[in-house]
Each structure stands twice: as C-alpha cells, then as structure tokens.
Amino acid sequence: MSYVAPLKDMLFVMNELAGLSEVNALPNCEDATPETVEAILEEKAKFCSEVVAPLNHSADKEPSSWSDGKVTTSKGFKEAFRQFGEAGWQGVQHPVEFGGQGLPKLVATPCIEMLNSANLSFALCPLLTDGTIEALMTAGTEEQKSTYLTNFISGKWTGTMNLTEPQAGSDLALVRTRAVPQDDGTFKLSGTKIFITYGEHDMAENIVHLVLARTPNAPEGVKGISLFIVPKFLVKPDGSLGERNDVHCVSIEHKLGIKASPTAVLQFGDHGGAVGMLVGEENRGLEYMFIMMNAARFAVGIQGISIAERAYQQAVAYAKDRVQSRDLAGSAGAVTIIHQPDVRRMLMSMRSQVEASRALAYVAAAASDAGHHHADEATRKTNQAVYEYLVPIVKGWSTELSIDVTSTGVQVHGGMGFIEETGVAQYYRDARILAIYEGTTAIQANDLVGRKTSRDGGAVAKGIIGQIHKTETALAAGTGEYADDLQAIRKRLVDGTRALDDVVNYVVANIKTDIKGVFSGSVPYLKLAGVVLGGWQMARAALVAVDKLKAGEGDAQFYKAKIATARFYADHVLTQSSSLRAAVVEGSAGVLALTEEQF
C-alpha cells in the first residue's frame, strides 16, 4: 500500500492555523519562506513515498535480526538511510554551523510526520539522533559538539538514549548503572540498559549512546544521575574512529510492533568498563535528558499522527474499492462499502482525529519557534510556556488516538484487516508502543497536572482558554451558507471549553489537599485537553474555510470537506468532554475505593 503525503492539509495547517508567515518573520527564520517550505515538503514527500514507504511492510515481515552481538537491519534500510543522510534530511531543524538547514520546528514537523507515516520503524533512528543532537547542543562542550554533531547531521553516525534499566522504567530514581572517574578525565561505565531503540544496527559507522549513570558518592535518587557520551567506537583526536568500546548488544526484543526497529539490551563494562565522557555537570544528567526527552516526546506525538494518517489512507482506498451490499438508499446491485453509513462514520472518525491532532501539533511547533526566536523576551516566554503545556498533550493525546484510529482502520477492512498480508494490522501493532515509550500517557498526564498546570496556578491553561473564547465569538458571528455548521461547532466547543476550565480549576484547587484524587483524573484531563484543543483548531479551520469559500479562493472542495470534518469532530469527538470532565471532577471515589486485596 502506497503512501501519499497529505501536503494540502499540511500546508493549510501551517499557513492558516500555525502562522508560517509569522514564523518566517522571526529572527533566524528568514529562510523559511512559503516557497522554500513548499519545495522542501514536496521533496521530502517524494523521498518518503518512493524510498522509505515501500520498505515498511517487507521490513515488518523480516525484522531486524541479532546474531553474535551484531544487528542486521531489514532489507533496504541501510541504503535508504544512506540516501536520507546524503539528502540532508537529518539536519532540517539543526544548526547551519554543523551542516544543518537551521529551519524552524514548524517546518521540521511535517517532515518528521511524513517519514513516520512512511515507515515508523525506520524513522525511529533519526528521531533518536534528533534528541541526541538537542541534548549535546544544550549541555555539550564545544569539543563534544564539533566531534559529534556534524557526523550526526550528515547521517554518518546515529545517537541513542539510554535511560531504562530492568528495575528502572518510568522511575529513573532507580537507575543503578555506575560511572567511575578515571585519571584522564573520562569515566568507566558498567551496567545494563534495556529498551534501547537502535542501540545496535548496521546503518551507520558509529553509534553514540547518551547514558544515564551514577558516579561514586552521588546522591540517592534523581539528583544523583549524570549524563555520559559512550560511543560504540571511540573517537580519536583527529575525528577518525578508534577502538571498539566496551558496550555490547546482548539481545534484541521480540515485539508486538515496530519490529524492524531493533530494541537492544546493552551491556556496559563487562570487559573492563565502557569509556564515557561526562556531558555538562555531574548530577545534572536528568535535567539534560529532559531536553532530549521533551524533543522526543513531541516527535512521538507526531508519530501518532503519522501512523493514524497512514491507516486512514489505506482505509479510504479499501472503502472505495471493496464492493459489498447494496446502498441503503436503494440502488439495485452491490456498491463499494464507502456508501455504507457506518463505513463513512469510521472514516470520518479517523480523518477528523488525524486533522485535529495534526493542527494542534503544528500550532505547538510554531509556539516553540516563537519561544526560541521571537525578538521580544516576554513573547518568547509566553510562547515557550504554551509549547511546554502542549507537549504532554501532543504526546499523550495523539498517541492514544492513534490506537483508536489504527483499530478503526482494521475494522473498515473487516476480516481482511486481520490478515497480516493486508498491512493494516501492522499499523495497529506499531501504534501500540507510542503511548508507552518516551513516557507513558500517565507520565505525560502527571507532567500536565504537576509542572504544567498546578505549578503556575493554571495560568497558561487559562491563557489558552481565553484564546478559545475568541474563536467561540467568531463562530457565533458566522452567517450564510455554513451558519448551521458553525453554530453546531460553537455549541460543542463552548461545552468543551467550559469542561476544560472546570477541570483546570479543580486541579489547582485540590492538588494540595487531595493529591491522589487529582492524579486519579490526570489521564482523563490530558484527553480532555487534547479533545478540546484539537476541537479548537478544527473550529479555527472551519472559520478559515468559510472565509475562503466566501472569497472564492483556493480549492472549494478542500474547504467544504474541512467544514464537514470539523462538524463531525464537534458532534462525535468534542462531545466526549462532558464524560471526561466527570471522570476528573467527580470520578476519583470509584478509582481509589478498593483495597489492594480486593483486586
């Protein structure tokens, strides 16, 4: 099944909702002109469709394999990754001084979406390298940057994140890997790391692990964790590769999905100690890793949108092709199943959630750009705070809905969806990891409740809610041919926003006195925020579409479809807000009532 990048929707969202022209006007974003951006997206779309997407299903059937410490990636991956690096795709959002293109996050985001739609397993390798680059940019020395970044950005080397240990998953306080200082300023690391994505593979000359470990006498818990660079091959002063380091892949996992992406168990220091270089200051490792994780969390949110888009495309194609049953409205003979109302409902459910989550993520990316580049410091701060509020929502909500959307994609196919050859079952399997890695949905939700809502007394959330009220006012003013749609959307958005406001008030008011009660509603709060903020974007999109149609500009069919999709989202998705509100504000009694023994 082929993949066609949804360039029209991507560009609509970038231009009309996320404000590409405002981003382009920011300092250091001058290169991101509409023409350049469109050209980049078209080129990336071509690469993804022609080179990467065709490897998706075959790689699932013949996953990466381990033998004697070495991992052979699926057929075609090595060559595709070479082309990826040579074309400069690793560097889209990274600094020009290290060979990148230095483009805004808003431009990098659709590029990442496309690569992940084409092949989630393949795209994970550059995704992790992106995180490594961000961490070294923030905390690395000039020497570390010059040694590693150019090689990352050219695609010669790749990066990994080494957090998890068998006893330390979500809870990094439990990390045990040891790092002992040596006379030459390096450290010797020993320990076991698990779930290391692309921890070993054959696509790059070198693999650079960023590893969390404890130095001797470090404090207990998360305040005693430091970050180290541990390259597979040590790098000589002249930049060439030296000795093999003492880090070895002892096995890879047998997984439900993303089978072509090798998930390694790495053993550090079994033969004398793996040589590591401290990044930044001792005991501040978690802080640096959070930089990497925040970038990765946003990207994993994009993965949710990507896999949902891919599933949607294949479901539409099948629904237009499969002939079965007559049209309810009364044709003779059998028709394609896209004529069946429930198939329509399923496709609209997929489509509307993909479009809403894409719009929210791109808007978040634009906020990140303004947060980094805006000339005015106060504006930078406001935008950065909005971005940080949105990151757990983009990550948690987009990935959770990707499970639902890919499941619906299977359902549209009926029995054929359950047969692996059809390919849609793979999306369902692949999607399932997204709500787990880089912090489970509960971890995202805890972040939303704690650092992002209660810490500032709900100020950022309230600021966003104030913005939504402006959209509600604009909807209320809607007249003409699409007034019914706009009023229906307004009604649902008003209800949803009120629910979100209630929940924010509840969280802020109760977190001190009833911490378990508040956290028992953290995931419903996250989902509510996603549903409402996604609905807000769909409402904004509908308003733009109505204006364009009135003005007679652009593709009328596209804008009409956008209005109908926003209407569907309002009546079928935004309506979930009352139930999610109840789960948070009135739902904790049932969550916490049982004793452990009663389970």
Next chain:
Amino acid sequence: MSYVAPLKDMLFVMNELAGLSEVNALPNCEDATPETVEAILEEKAKFCSEVVAPLNHSADKEPSSWSDGKVTTSKGFKEAFRQFGEAGWQGVQHPVEFGGQGLPKLVATPCIEMLNSANLSFALCPLLTDGTIEALMTAGTEEQKSTYLTNFISGKWTGTMNLTEPQAGSDLALVRTRAVPQDDGTFKLSGTKIFITYGEHDMAENIVHLVLARTPNAPEGVKGISLFIVPKFLVKPDGSLGERNDVHCVSIEHKLGIKASPTAVLQFGDHGGAVGMLVGEENRGLEYMFIMMNAARFAVGIQGISIAERAYQQAVAYAKDRVQSRDLAGSAGAVTIIHQPDVRRMLMSMRSQVEASRALAYVAAAASDAGHHHADEATRKTNQAVYEYLVPIVKGWSTELSIDVTSTGVQVHGGMGFIEETGVAQYYRDARILAIYEGTTAIQANDLVGRKTSRDGGAVAKGIIGQIHKTETALAAGTGEYADDLQAIRKRLVDGTRALDDVVNYVVANIKTDIKGVFSGSVPYLKLAGVVLGGWQMARAALVAVDKLKAGEGDAQFYKAKIATARFYADHVLTQSSSLRAAVVEGSAGVLALTEEQF
C-alpha cells in the same frame, strides 16, 4: 501467566442478577440446581486452568501449520481436545438424547467464558461445533441428527460454518458456490470458501462442514441460498467413516491473532464435486444459518468478556508485583505500581467493564432459557424477544470493549506489555478479531436498528427501559452507609436511560424518512445500549451488595468491592452516554456530508 476462573463473580451474577433459581424452576431445567451448577463450574475451572490455559502462549508462538493440505495444530491441542470431549464439555447445553447434559444456557455460558479465557484459539473449535449442533437440531432430519450429533457431542467430530467467499463477506447475497443435485438425492458442491475457522485440523476423526451454496435455478440474492452438510469423510450407513470427500484445505491465513486457530481456505469440488446433503428445505439456508449464527454471535460476545477477564487478571498481578516510583501520598522508597492512581484507574476501567459485560450476557442467557422453557407462552415470547434484542449488544459491545480492555492491559505493563514474551500483547492481538467475525459491529448494529428496534416500533427496548426505571426507584430509596454511592449511580443511570430512550425514539421516528441518517448512528446506538444496560446490571449488583452487607451475609469484601466497581462504572463509563446520544441524534450531518471524491 496462569488463569483463575472468577467463580465468585460468576456465581454472584448467576444467582443474584440472572436468577439461576428461577431458571432451575423452569421445565426441563430441573437438573440445574445451585449445588450441581457450582460443582460443574468448579470442575470446568479446573480443566481450563490446568489443561487449556497453559497451552495459550506456547500455541501463539508456534501456531497451527499447513502442509500439503493437512493442518497440524499447536502442541498439546490434540490431547487437550480429547480430554475436553471425554469429560463431556462439548455437551453441556445440548440434548441428553444425543449424549449431552441438557443444561440451561445460563449454565453453559460461564463454561464457555472460562474456556475462552483459558485459550481463545482452542475454544473456537467447540464454539463452531456448538453452532453446527444448533443448526442441525433445528433443521436436520432425524437421520442427520442421529448420524452427526452424538459424534459432535462426544468430541469425536467437529463442525464448521462455511459462509464467506472472497467476494461475499458481510454480504451473503453474493455467494456463488454451486450445488448440483444428483440422482441419489445428494448434491455435488463446487466453489471456494474462505475464513473457515478450524476448516482443517488434526484434533478430530471427521470435520463436518455446513456450507451455504446455490442450487441451479435458485433465485438471485439471499433467497436462493441453501444449506448443505459436507463431511470431510463421507459417513457410511453403519456410521463408520468412508471415502475422503472432495473438499480440501488449500492454505491457512497468517493472522494478527488467534494464531493457533487455523483459518482455512477450503476448495470444494476441484476433483469432481464434493458430496453434500441438503439440510432442511432448498433456498432456506440463510434462515438456518442464522440460527447457527445467533448462537455463535452470543458466544463471540462471551469471547470478548473472556479475553478481557484474562487481560485484567494479568494486569492486576503485574501491578501488585512491579515496584516503581514512590507513593504520591508520600512514602519513602518505591512501591508497587498498584499504588499509582492512574494504574488504579486503568485496573478499575478493565474490571468494571468486564463485570458489567458479564452480567449483561448472563442475564441475556437466562432470558434465552425462559424463552425456550417457560411454561407460559406469552412469557416465553417476551423473554425470547428480550434475548434477541440483547444478542447484537452482547456481541457488539462486549467485543468492542475487549479491544479497549486488552489495550489497557498492555498499558498497565508499560514497555513490558509490548514484548511478546510477557503474553499480554497476545490478548490485544487475539481480541481484535472479535468485533469482526460472526458479523462486524456494524452488522450487529444494523440488526439492532432494523430487526430489533424499528420492526416492533421500539416495544422491546421500551419494555427494558421500563425495567431500568424500577432499578432507578430502588436506588433512590437507598439509605445508610452506601447512600452516596447509590445516589451517584442513580444519577448516571437516569441520564443514561434517558439518552437510550431518546435514541430509541429517534430511530423509530426517523427510519422511514432518513434511513442513511439513522444507520449512520447505528454503532453509537449499540454502544450506548451496551453502556446503559451494563450500567443497569452494575446498579442492580450494587443494590444486592448493599442488602447483603446490611444483612451481614456472605463475603463483605466482595460486596464492598462490587459497590465501588459499580460506582466507578457509573462515573467513568455510564457518563459516555451523553456523547453517544449526540452521535446518534445530532451526529448524522457530519457523517454523510463528504462526497466520495472529497475523501
């Protein structure tokens, strides 16, 4: 991971909600005394835990395999099936005259639940044989019954349902398999059937296919389909096996889940024609097949409950075992994750949906028993109508929620859930077929809207709603220690019932004038009916539990947990009713607005 049958909850539901003593008082149900039933359930629980459950994961890793027309089932299946047959488990609900135990459906239902919890792939073989038995009981000649039923019930032979063809899935009007009459009264069949569960295997001496086919000059469409018996080995007049028939398994499918259950492509008549015997009258095949399908649909609904229960058990065990992060309320050191509020929320979500769907299914089974056995004809009719209303709900709702529950089971495990060795990913894969086979959720929903609601002007639905109002009144009268819980449950149930009432009115009022609009809400209607009727059962359960606690009877911990679970369900699941109502009553505009080209 072991399986322990939830006998306490099963017996509670049977005795307190489904009325086992009333069923026991029905004519021909005298054997189903509480003591006998408990003994049977304990014995079945033992068999399932000790013999069948241990084969579940190993069989997923080494599925049934095809070679040269023969299927070898997974290791241990053949021996387990021999024991299953010898112990008489195939015959629980079937007539004594053919070797069965003749017990009510209410008693067979928990037996089926346990077998499917233990091993969904294994349980499918007897599930299909049950359907074959039902069809032959209804439409078979005395000779056909005496030839086949005893061998089915003893476990010597197994049965299959042959409906689907490559071009005819949900739409049986498109069936093309031909059956040509012969001089000796038999027919010669030719054609291809796909998706035939246990269409070929090595666990029984003979496999008896019930096959839909067209005779020459049969009318077009569903009115020209007849039903035939096509045994793998022809049966001689003395009952012994004769010639190999011309039906051959040309391949089995490579599937997302239930991998140990062989899904066959069967080729009929490639070597001169497969010998078939007509069942009942010509051209009435679909009618007979519906008997088989209705039994199978109910059983597939039970499969949803089964796999959800299994996933719940493993999630609870992991949550009690896995140590990670400190208790939010402030312990030092890390604690087991069952202390985390969101893990609680996930476990309660799983638990409450399992209990609600089990209760509704068992209540439906009791209605079926009264529908068959009650001395009073009017009471029989009323109960049969209730059962028939509930079948698509039990099938559609229980299987849809099993996707959600098994997905949550993966999430509770975090990264370990994505590793196949853990075993919970298998439940997630296995569950995905349940909302598809024996009629997709949309097919169930169409049945609910059409035959089960609009045909009688909503009379049966309204009758059930009237019953719910009685429960609401009882909840309103609740006082004492659990009054808060009962009032909270009442509030949600009242809202849910009103939503269901609105939807039934909407369906009845609009089906003639806006058929596509009504059917675009068919699946939300089905889910709403499941959510509300399940919530009704949980409310009834809470009332019983409060009474038992007041009276100081039974296991207080069990009853307290039941009240808390009902409360959780009310605040987190029943609250979805407003959104589902909106999707039906106000949601059709968005579903149907796009043209085919706009997708």
